[in-house]
Amino acid sequence: MTPDNTSLDTFRLQQHRYFLLIAFEEAEKSLLAGTFPIGAIIVDDDGQVVGRGHNQVFSAEDSTAHAEMEALRDARPLRVDAAKKRYLPRSHTLYTTAEPCLMCAGAIIMSNIRQVVWAANDPANGAIRLFKTLSWPDTAHHILHKVQRLEVIASPFADLSARQIELMKTWNASRGRPGDVWTMKSEPWRPS
Numbered sequence: 001m002t003p004d005n006t007s008l009d010t011f012r013l014q015q016h017r018y019f020l021l022i023a024f025e026e027a028e029k030s031l032l033a034g035t036f037p038i039g040a041i042i043v044d045d046d047g048q049v050v051g052r053g054h055n056q057v058f059s060a061e062d063s064t065a066h067a068e069m070e071a072l073r074d075a076r077p078l079r080v081d082a083a084k085k086r087y088l089p090r091s092h093t094l095y096t097t098a099e100p101c102l103m104c105a106g107a108i109i110m111s112n113i114r115q116v117v118w119a120a121n122d123p124a125n126g127a128i129r130l131f132k133t134l135s136w137p138d139t140a141h142h143i144l145h146k147v148q149r150l151e152v153i154a155s156p157f158a159d160l161s162a163r164q165i166e167l168m169k170t171w172n173a174s175r176g177r178p179g180d181v182w183t184m185k186s187e188p189w190r191p192s
């Protein structure tokens, strides 16, 4: 029996939740290590987890060690065809607990990731929604094309958004900045 569109959407939503929860396992590792509690995983189009990463900015003293960058590095044999000297076609979904920043958004786009799903919007450092709403004077710009093709599912679950905000509150309190509140909007966002 072929599932109807509604049950297919429900199935996909359950899949997204399942993989976001794995990304949260990574975020918890960061919290324990004393750095930004953000985790990410990369899943291939058959549903296999092929890369995992968690923020290590303070634990590794590396400002580029964001969760998404670490996950991309972990999955790196799968992103390029070294023999043919070319990037692989668009594929894979990157799940992260918070909206990717400018650096990670660039890395995701340049790596031909097909889809990105995040638990909580980040109105301070999140860049993908910004990228999606920008327009370039030169509409033939290759990067604009790549940004437009990136599929985005932003903050689909209110409880997982709240979970990420709580992680950030705990982290900020632990580093003596309890007043730093990540004022994220939990409502879903769709590209226009």
Ligand SMILES: [Zn+2]
Pocket: 066, 067, 068, 100, 101, 102, 103, 104, 105
């Ligand atoms: Zn980042």
